[in-house]
Amino acid sequence: MKLSEIADFLNLEYKGEDIEISALNSILEANFMQLTYCDGEKNSKDIERTNAGAILVSQSFKHLVPKETKALISQNPHLDFAYLSKLFAKSLISKEKKENHIAKSATIMPNVYIGQGVSIGENVIIMAGAYIGDNVSIGDESIIHPNVVIYNDSKIGKKCQLLANCVIGSDGFGYAHNKNGEHFKIYHNGNVILEDFVEIGACTTIDRSVFSSTIIKAGTKIDNLVQIGHNCILGENCLLAAQTGLAGSSELGRNVVMGGQSATSGHLKIGDFTTIAARGAAIRNLEGGRVYGGAPAMPQRDWLKLQAKMNTLIKERKS
Template identity: 55%
Template sequence: MKSLKELCENVGIKIEFEMQISNLNSLEDANENELSFCIKECDTLKTTKAGAVLISEKLANLLPTNVKAVICEDPKYIFALFSKVFSKDLIRVGKDAIIGENTTIMPNVYIGKDVSIGSNCTILAGAYIGDGVCIKDNVIIYPNVTIYNDSVIGNHCIIHAGSVIGSDGFGYASNSKGHFKIYHNGYVELQDFVEIGSCVCIDRAVFSKTLIKTGTKIDNLVQIGHNCVLGQGCLVVSQTGLAGSSELGNAVVMGGQSATSGHLKIGDGAIIAARGGVSKDLAGGKVYGGFPIMEQSEWLKMQAKLKRINK
């Protein structure tokens, strides 16, 4: 627990109340002992259960009466400074790994503290398994895979060479003073039967987790941003990029070099054609393409019309 008054004084903010803060969290998930932040009006601002919120004076009146307002000009910047205070230790003191039966670990594999590895796993040379990682049964990890602290790898998963699971997301608070790192204190979870191609990067969450659900398959050279959720049975083709907090429903297909702009939802069974650029929520069960994104049949008609204009 940390003194909120002391934290604020360290960054030049004066508050008239005192409370103990256990952690930072989102407006949606924070409890009465946690601190959150807000940069624009949203529905969750009016229903948050956070103990206190970093917020501008303009929006402070929208908070529930039992939530304390920490008034500041740049809430995201102050949040970034606080995120370092609450960041987890990079190297921890803990217990040696627990390794299940019939698991093969090749030479030159690093395994951190408080790690759990299940039965019938194969971990090939050069892999890095950080502190607090949980790897379940029948998992194959190919050479030079890096699994950052606290990641969870489900049963029957395959992770191909050179992939990185759980690195920090690309999150900064930017102002006239520069770009200030937001420390990501969440983790990544792969559910069962997930396969990750070579040189894939899956970022850990700011809060909570980045989640890849059961049966999803990800091709080589894919980027999954922080706090993304991929539903069951998705297919994500090579060179696709998902910006932070993108949510894919079940059985979504993302074609090669397609992308999302983040903080959006794609419904179950949607197909995004190659190089499609998703910048808004999409209903499930349809095929989309182009940029700005539209139904693929409309995109093809538009391209045909443009071709005739040039003649």
């Protein structure tokens, strides 16, 4: 799509050299045929390092745009990006015929839907009612339980177990907002990657990324009813108990343990060998190798002391 056509679609003024835009991408990952955007002060530091062919940017950050990158000046780059994401969204059902590669040793039960360009490895079991989207790959000896949904482009490693009704690769919870408070969907074109020996519990959901990949690394085990937001990265051998929720772009190191109903806010990092107790809520980066509890999360010993002091104060007020 021509940059001039994009400008017309968004009702933005553009008089520079016309270029072809093939896709959308993040500021630091975009190439000369892709368009990116900057939505505020937090990301403005990366503008000067972008290799994007074009960028949606506010007037206040125009001076940071490299000479090689074409600038589309927008009053609300985030909202205009949301509008544009629909044009570049991938089709849920491909019209292009692609050959599937399904091992003869694989067992596929009745009422399974398999899309185009799917790869299914040796001794894989796919149980009744599963949905396998286009361009999905499933590694050797993995087991897909009944009614599992694996959306387009997802990659499932070897010896994984996906329990009943879990959803891999659904759209992330991302919206831009106009002045009237209306919400406009941001379409997600990334995917989900599960490495080898990963287990996903029943009714757990893992959202695809906006651009690149949501990644669950080897050996991680996730319980039932867990929500993993878009662009999250979970390190090797993590354990997440039921009803845990990770907001988008949370990054967990290796061997992180999160108790039931614990959570993270978005765009933070949890260090290796961290434990967050049940109902703990991380709202900032947490140093690895420690046990945390409470909301907001603090060292578990401090949390327990705080609770003891509060109980003492309550008893004193009643007496």
